[in-house]
Amino acid sequence: MANIHSINPLISIVLPVFNEEAGIQETIDVLERFVVARKERYELIFVDDGSRDHTIEILHAAMQKFPQIRIVEFSRNFGHQLAITAGVRYASGDAVVVMDADLQDPPSVIPSMIAKWQEGFAVVYGKRRHRDGETWFKTATAAAFYRLLRSMTNVDIPVDTGDFRLMDRKVVDILAQMDEPDPFVRGMVSWVGFKQTGVLYDRQERYAGSSKYPLRKMLGLAMNGITSFSKLPLVIGYWGAGLLGIISVLAVLTNLFLGTMTGTTWLIAMTGFVGALILLSLGILGTYVGRMFTASRQRPLYIVAQTEGFKQAIVKPKQNDYHLVQLRN
Known part of the structure; x- marks a missing residue:
């Protein structure tokens, strides 16, 4: 130099x-x-x-x-x-x-x-x-x-x-x-x-x-840092789906073996979990789309x-x- x-x-x-x-x-x-x-x-x-x-x-x-x-x-x-x-x-x-x-x-x-x-x-x-x-x-x-x-x-x-x-x-x-x-x-x-x-x-x-x-601005800065330099959050939905599948299989096997979990209880729990996972994935996707929209306005x-x-x-x-x-x- x-x-x-x-x-x-x-x-x-x-x-x-x-x-x-x-x-x-x-x-x-x-x-x-x-x-x-x-x-x-x-x-x-x-x-x-x-x-x-x-x-x-x-x-x-x-x-x-x-x-x-x-x-x-x-x-x-x-x-x-x-x-x-x-x-x-x-x-x-x-x-x-x-x-x-x-x-x-x-x-x-x-x-x-x-x-x-x-x-x-x-x-x-x-x-x-x-x-x-x-x-x-x-x-x-x-x-x-x-x-x-x-x-x-x-x-x-x-x-x-x-x-x-x-x-x-x-x-x-x-x-x-x-x-x-x-x-x-x-x-x-x-x-x-x-x-x-x-x-x-x-x-x-x-x-x-x-x-x-x-705290609000710190969280915003953190999100900017993550979405600027990593695509990893976009695949959280895939990981969550895989985790949900594993949990579902284990829960069914446990229910069959012990007979302690009713079908209604299982359905309610999984419905709430899936809903939270969907909202999380949509929020992350929305953050990336928002960044693209901001950049497109030039x-x-x-x-x-x-x-x-x-x-x-x-x-x-x-x-x-x-x-x-x-x-x-």
């Missing part, structure tokens, strides 16, 4: 934000101190995902004092994963770091990522060793999901990781060509391939505010209301999308 030998590389840090007024100033201050102390050049791209508080005003005020800040403002809330997608597309860096704006992913990990990148790795992801300030339920369900997803797909998606990662320019350029309306970014990065490695870190407690990923992935801090506009028409304006230094 030619860019890893650059004496003074440009590192883009992409931060999706949504209603972060309680802690965004602290994030800006921490990042400013970090950038000033580093030898690399930096740009900080804040993607405002339709905030309804004073987040955008705080960002505008900070940009007047801190010229490395860039702002991409969505016309409404399009979602965390699309905010990451937009930020990556607007980034100009030789490498791009994606991190949340709540300081749970500490900037102090970035130098370790850069060191691995300069060794030749195209992707360096943060692997959580410990998660402060999160409930046992969220920690347990996240761990279970990543292991389930990894077992269901042939894409090597690292466990115990989020979107906090550094990506080489060539990986970023490939991601920019992927127009998935319901993206699962960490899975897409793994799918791209190239040399990837992780760095261990302790995830910190949120500085301020509340999580923007309640709408823009997001709408940018305005940008600030970028110097040069480059219009790059993309397949299956309207013209997206990418602004680069």
Whole structure:
């Protein structure tokens, strides 16, 4: 990779934000101190995902004092994963770091990522060793999901990781060509391939505010991940049918041998089981059909209301999308 030998590389840090007024100033201050102390050049791209508080005003005020800040403002809330997608597309860096704006992913990990990148790795992801300030339920369900997803797909998606990662320019350029309306970014990065490695870190407690990923959104993200990278759920109906057949045979044999189960009881139980299996299969099938329907509409992935801090506009028409304006230094 030619860019890893650059004496003074440009590192883009992409931060999706949504209603972060309680802690965004602290994030800006921490990042400013970090950038000033580093030898690399930096740009900080804040993607405002339709905030309804004073987040955008705080960002505008900070940009007047801190010229490395860039702002991409969505016309409404399009979602965390699309905010990451937009930020990556607007980034100009030789490498791009994606991190949340709540300081749970500490900037102090970035130098370790850069060191691995300069060794030749195209992707360096943060692997959580410990998660402060999160409930046992969220920690347990996240761990279970990543292991389930990894077992269901042939894409090597690292466990115990989020979107906090550094990506080489060539990986970023490939991601920019992927127009998935319901993206699962960490899975897409793994799918791209190239040399990837992780760095261990302790995830910190949120500085301020509340999580923007309640259980409903976490379940939606999990479903996006599974249906984006695995066809296995589509065959659950077949497995269920086979299991039902085995249970039916065993139950009949047991009934004949012991005489303890009446035909009516057996019929009611199997009817309920078959009904649940049918509904599950239809729900899974509907999820995949819904994804195809969303993609077939060919709408823009997001709408940018305005940008600030970028110097040069480059219009790059993309397949299956309207013209997206990418602004680069």
